[in-house]
Amino acid sequence: MTDENRNLILACALSLLVIIAWPFLFPPAEPPLTPETPQTQAQSETTTGPAVAPSVENAAELSTTDASQDTAASDAPRIDIQTGELSGSISLLGGRIDDLLLTQYRETQEEGSENVRLLTPVGQANAYYALYGWAPGAGLAPTDVPGPNTLWAQKGSGNLTLESPVTLTWTNDAGLTFEREISVDADFMFNIRQTVINSGSASVTLAPYGVIARHGEPDTIGFFILHEGVVRMSDGQLKEIDYSDLPDLDINERERARADVVDVAEDGWIGFTDKYWMTTLIPSPGSAFKSVTKYDTSRDIYQVESVLPTKTVAAGQSATAETQLFAGAKEWEAIRAYQNEGGVKGFLDSIDWGWFYFLTKPIFAALHWLNAWIGNMGWAIIALTLGIKAILLPLAYKSYVSMAKMKELQPEMEKLKESAGDDKQKMQQGMMELYKKNKVNPASGCLPILLQIPIFFSLYKVIFVTLELRHAAWFGPFQDLSAPDPTSMLNLFGLLPFDGPEVGSILALIFIGILPLLLGISMWLQQKLNPAPTDATQAMIFAWMPWVFMFMLGGFASGLVVYWIANNTITFTQQYLIMRSQGIKPDVFGNIKSSFKRKPKADG
Incomplete structure (x- = not known):
């Protein structure tokens, strides 16, 4: 197995792990x-000090x-x-x-x-x-x-x-x-x-x-990726409690109910958050209070x-x-203004940015700015993808240059394989000497791939939880980038005069829309930058991978599929141009033709 093929398989395996594991880790009166x-x-x-924790008085006169x-x-x-x-x-x-x-x-x-x-x-x-x-x-x-x-x-x-x-x-x-x-x-x-x-x-x-x-x-x-329930800030400490966990709170004797009481010294707030909406009690900044x-x-x-x-x-x-009461939509600009200008410390964290908050926050800020500038969220996602790929270009350049050099070393590696025979240790030592002599790092191709995984998670989080993506239009049938692709193969992607299957149904996942189809094609073309592996098992995996991804991503938010299509297209272009700059001329059309050739029948 060549190193470039190993890197590509690693990329596919890691991406497949993301796609397969995601639904299990984050299962959607x-x-x-x-x-x-x-x-x-x-x-x-x-x-004159803070009031003691409130105690429940189930007074009859207060009952309705x-x-x-x-x-x-x-x-x-x-x-x-x-x-x-x-x-x-x-x-x-x-x-x-x-x-x-x-x-x-x-x-x-x-x-x-x-x-x-x-x-x-x-x-x-x-x-x-x-x-x-x-x-x-x-x-x-x-x-x-x-x-x-x-x-x-x-x-x-x-x-x-x-x-x-x-x-x-x-x-x-x-x-x-x-x-x-x-x-x-x-x-x-x-x-x-x-x-x-x-x-x-x-x-x-x-x-x-x-x-x-x-x-x-x-x-x-x-959906596990999204927090719904209590959200509160207590002197810089954010805490989230799901609705399902509230009945499991400890019995508080003063409250005579299941309660969690926190003494806040000077800054905090507490409320209920839904996916897009929120109600929050906000004492004046600098005020002590009991958060219950x-x-x-x-x-x-x-x-x-x-x-x-x-x-x-x-x-x-x-x-x-x-005091103040926030009751409304979790609009990023409004909440940021309440934090930065209104003195509500940490209020922006009421939006569920997730584990990769250090990525999701700047990614969303960039997406929000691009959408304001362009005036269309779909094109803003594509522009964001271009920006991310530009930032990662130095790493991608090193990766593709390394892959080009390894391709040049292919004849020597084949000779080394023949001379080493079944001696794997001798083969590994020879390859390491060959890499060292030619200043090639076989692991350099993995770093851009590994960086793409948290970026993918972060963008998925942004598209799923932020209000600005709700009902955000692109063009034509794509009027909600937070929802799956509404087009379908059944009506030739809207060309025939009848509706396709209901979005989210099994039929909609089987008879996919145009975006998942373009995703599969973009992955397939990206593979064709290199000849198919000579190993039959590897070749089969590579042949099926784009189409498996195509169907698996059919139910994802269309905005995320737009990102992935743009990412594949830009990656293809970068890799093609960098390989050409290193004297390697990828035979894309030749590789496509060879993938359709039938194997010769055995004699007899």
């Missing part, structure tokens, strides 16, 4: 309930499990939300942000498809919402502070818009007035300013909190909380707490 309200344990009036309470929730007054990115409403029952649509995103690409719904009120399936309040401290009962079912009043009138914040107000019987001002920016960030005014005769202690609750486990992609992940087994509620330090409010005084 609830009762209306109210979340538990965080409660602080009784504290001294002079307490009966039909009458559900009706009351649906009939509660609402304040409309109207921005360029968001629409929905805030319920005055609990002051919940519980009705939110993303106006720039639709569920599917079909005409008339509905906007993506992010938040859903209690009383509907899969309730999902955010609420805020004050956990009672020393001298206060749960009924002294606004809870999930407190009916707030709007101060003034009007809808929540970019120019017009709204203020909610509620007063208890003990002289405490609570106000909540809610504003929103042009993207997906709400600002929540909570104020308590003590008109009573005694000091009170209480702690501001925020809660995001999901009733029942939501539908997920279920909780699962209520009895009521099947997934919950995250941010509990700020306890505040002591003297008679005649007031206290204010300001």
